Amino acid sequence: MNILTVSPSPHIRSGISTQKIMLAVIAALIPAIIAGTIVFGPRAILMVVFCAMVSIMTELVCCVLMKKESTISDGSAMLTGVLLALNLPVTLPLWQAAVGCIFAIAVVKQLFGGLGCNFANPAITGRIFLLLSVGNDMTTWTKPFYYTDTPALGFFESSGSAALDGLTRATPLASGDAGLLELFLGNVGGSIGETSALALLIGGIFLIITKIISPVTPISYLGSLAAFTFIKVLVTGGNMIEVPYALLSGGVILGAFFMATDYVTTPITAKGKLIFGIGCGILTFVIREFASMPEGCSFSILIMNLLTPYINKFTKTKPIGRKTERRIANEN
Amino acid sequence: MSDSKSNLNVLKKGILKENPVFVSLLGMCPTLAVTTSAFNGIGMGLSTMFVLICSNLVICLLRKLIPSQVKLPCYIVIIATFVTLIQFLLHGFVPSLYTSLGAFLELITVNCIILGRAEMFASKNKPLASVCDGIGMGLGFTLALFLMGSVREIFGSGTWLGLTIPGMVGHTMSLFVMPAGGFFVLGILIAVVSKLSNRKPPKKFGCANCPNASACNAKCEEAEA
Numbered sequence: 001m002n003i004l005t006v007s008p009s010p011h012i013r014s015g016i017s018t019q020k021i022m023l024a025v026i027a028a029l030i031p032a033i034i035a036g037t038i039v040f041g042p043r044a045i046l047m048v049v050f051c052a053m054v055s056i057m058t059e060l061v062c063c064v065l066m067k068k069e070s071t072i073s074d075g076s077a078m079l080t081g082v083l084l085a086l087n088l089p090v091t092l093p094l095w096q097a098a099v100g101c102i103f104a105i106a107v108v109k110q111l112f113g114g115l116g117c118n119f120a121n122p123a124i125t126g127r128i129f130l131l132l133s134v135g136n137d138m139t140t141w142t143k144p145f146y147y148t149d150t151p152a153l154g155f156f157e158s159s160g161s162a163a164l165d166g167l168t169r170a171t172p173l174a175s176g177d178a179g180l181l182e183l184f185l186g187n188v189g190g191s192i193g194e195t196s197a198l199a200l201l202i203g204g205i206f207l208i209i210t211k212i213i214s215p216v217t218p219i220s221y222l223g224s225l226a227a228f229t230f231i232k233v234l235v236t237g238g239n240m241i242e243v244p245y246a247l248l249s250g251g252v253i254l255g256a257f258f259m260a261t262d263y264v265t266t267p268i269t270a271k272g273k274l275i276f277g278i279g280c281g282i283l284t285f286v287i288r289e290f291a292s293m294p295e296g297c298s299f300s301i302l303i304m305n306l307l308t309p310y311i312n313k314f315t316k317t318k319p320i321g322r323k324t325e326r327r328i329a330n331e332n
Numbered sequence: 333m334s335d336s337k338s339n340l341n342v343l344k345k346g347i348l349k350e351n352p353v354f355v356s357l358l359g360m361c362p363t364l365a366v367t368t369s370a371f372n373g374i375g376m377g378l379s380t381m382f383v384l385i386c387s388n389l390v391i392c393l394l395r396k397l398i399p400s401q402v403k404l405p406c407y408i409v410i411i412a413t414f415v416t417l418i419q420f421l422l423h424g425f426v427p428s429l430y431t432s433l434g435a436f437l438e439l440i441t442v443n444c445i446i447l448g449r450a451e452m453f454a455s456k457n458k459p460l461a462s463v464c465d466g467i468g469m470g471l472g473f474t475l476a477l478f479l480m481g482s483v484r485e486i487f488g489s490g491t492w493l494g495l496t497i498p499g500m501v502g503h504t505m506s507l508f509v510m511p512a513g514g515f516f517v518l519g520i521l522i523a524v525v526s527k528l529s530n531r532k533p534p535k536k537f538g539c540a541n542c543p544n545a546s547a548c549n550a551k552c553e554e555a556e557a
Contacts, residue, residue: 133505
């Protein structure tokens with residue numbers, strides 16, 4: 001005899017869990033980590049591991065201090081560490097990377113109540129914290145493949161050491177001297193994980209196919225940035241190459257696929273995601289064109305993170321069958 | 333309770349229990365703006381304390397003469413008098429501090445701690461108690477500004493009261509001396525003070541837990557009980 005089980009909804013559950021999502025995103029970042037290691041040498045992968053370790057340790061310490069159940073097994077702290085490391089230049093001193101991780105996990109995430117309660121993406125905020133605190137070290141980019149000409153940078157050496165003199169170069173966003181193919185493959189100066197568009201696209205498409213992220217945000221982000229750059233080229237009469245250049249240089253692809261799709265700090269509905277993506281695109285364009293700094297990707301995502309509660313409120317869906325005020329008025 | 337003992341309590345409560353910065357969140361503007369170094373913090377704190385004590389005393393002595401319709405302009409005139417005094421004193425004797433405090437020295441006139449204490453305390457209490465209140469609140473404000481300034485100066489500039497701290501050279505983070513860093517440090521210090529003084533948010537917010545209870549005219553149930 002069949003026994004019917006009576007239980008409240010939901011009755012159908014997917015097998016997905018926070019842990020699986022986080023691990024899938026980390027897996028999607030592996031091509032970018034490999035590309036970063038190829039371009040910037042072995043210190044790149046050491047930075048990624050170091051940041052992940054510091055983030056996990058910080059999460060553990062926070063949980064112990066706050067007398068909460070440890071949340072390191074959900075993988076979110078590891079993901080924050082990896083993402084933050086990919087946003088740092090390879091020569092950043094280790095203590096600065098550690099401060100960024102501690103800030104991201106302890107201040108941005110745990111002080112606000114842990115995963116799900118953070119108001120902004122911890123990795124983005126950690127990066128901005130470092131950019132404002134140690135701006136010089138954060139914008140010292142090394143030449144790609146510098147480690148083939150000179151002895152590789154040791155783990156404990158960092159920018160400012162004599163071995164690196166003359167090896168730095170500007171990010172292509174500032175100098176504008178790289179070819180499109182170089183930009184696509186990642187053979188340019190920049191943060192560890194942002195240079196190779198190819199590797200990031202592989203990871204991003206993997207996430208879209210496995211339905212971990214919605215394609216709406218990345219497409220609207222990149223699309224609006226391209227559209228605005230296109231309009232700018234039309235108005236100022238520049239070269240059309242600026243459009244793909246704007247998309248491939250800097251951190252927009254990393255931001256669009258991995259940062260602007262964070263579950264906690266971006267809108268829930270597809271319409272909200274569209275607004276979020278377009279907002280990011282507009283802000284990135286405005287900061288790049290009119291502000292004093294060459295890159296505006298992280299700031300634009302942070303600003304849109306802060307607007308997310310309002311976007312969610314604005315795009316709230318109506319439950320099926322809910323009567324609108326007008327219909328109620330008509331019936332009466 | 334004897335009079336002197338209650339005056340001592342009035343003096344003590346300003347330092348931690350009703351600290352104007354960390355508990356009442358008054359005077360945020362100078363707290364965030366001038367605390368880029370510990371010395372500026374002390375200078376601002378002591379100047380405010382001087383004005384606070386003097387204005388508390390004068391307002392308290394004149395409390396029966398000031399008509400309530402024009403009490404705010406009267407308070408401002410009294411406070412502005414003492415601000416002008418301290419401004420001339422600093423300009424004459426500590427010109428470096430005068431320059432670094434800039435407009436914020438003049439803005440002590442509209443500092444809400446001073447107006448707040450005039451309204452909440454000095455206009456309702458005896459002169460000695462008002463002076464004690466001024467000293468306590470002034471000390472609490474100075475302490476808060478000194479703490480803020482120390483944290484921001486040590487991490488932001490690698491110095492403390494102008495002395496270079498060995499080991500911090502080349503390891504400074506300029507965010508701490510930026511305005512955003514001021515907000516960070518303030519928020520974290522408020523959290524730490526709240527944790528240390530073991531204040532749990534009361535389930536029902538009654539007058540007993542309200543630092544502004546003395547200024548509040550609303551008679552709620554708990555106040556009567």
